[in-house]
Amino acid sequence: MIDMHCHIIPAIDDGSKSVTETFNMAIAAANMGYKGIFATPHYIEDRHETSCKDIENSVEVLNKMLKEKNIDLKIYVGNEIYICNNLLELLQENKVFTLGKSKYVLFELPFNGEVLNLKQIISELGHIGYIPILAHPERYEFIFNDYKKVIPLIEEGALIQINLASIVGYYGSKSQKCAEKLLKNNLVHFIGTDSHDSTSIYNNFEKAMKKISKKVSNDKLNEILVENPNRVLNDKPIY
Helix, strand or coil, X not given: CEEEEECCCCCCCCCCCCXXXXXXXXXXXXXXXXXXXXXXXXXXXCCECCCHXXXXXXXXXXXXXXXXXXXXXXXXXXXXXXXXXXXXXXHHCCCCCCHHHCCEEEEECCCCCCCXXXXXXXXXHHHCCCEEEEECHHHCHHHHCCHHHXXXXXXXXXXXXXXXXXXXXXXXXXXXXXXXXXXXXXXCCEEECCECCCCCCHHHHHHHHHHHHHHCCHHHHHHHHHHHHHHHHCCCCCC
């Protein structure tokens, strides 16, 4: 498995606070069966703007240390980009990372309200060769109130990543119900942990996996946990 969404780089956003915590996250992930993690620190203008160079350097150092400690896990560069009107420019000017330097872009929305030009932004990303992945839509008010609002976004070219712990109510009952409906209606392409520390999400891992495995077939579970993330890693299309 490859984790599509994780705040594992220490001390650059609201995720891991230290190198020690990062290694505890890596150990927990490896114990859960993950072989790879896309490091997706927040990029939020005027708040979190860590440079791609600093992210890449951190990932290189962490991978070297993981190898030295015989932890069978590899970290790949990425960002979770907060949607903005100049998202295209940020990508074209190499101010933010795609996932593993592929054409896949992980982005997030405001939790409240609705981005009126969202479909246009998704379309524009597609026109210049990017494939947008919408992070945890089950947590956005306009979607957990009507899960079908992801359908036109998918039709426009977006892929959907839900959070693992949403299915056990970690983010509240509305997000849980929405995640269940998205899974049931075959509207999920990826599952990510969105881990910010070494305990909260990983402690819910087994319970969440049991619930998810009851919602989808084994083939579908393999697709969203293994096949699709590996397609992203290898920059291959997802149909």
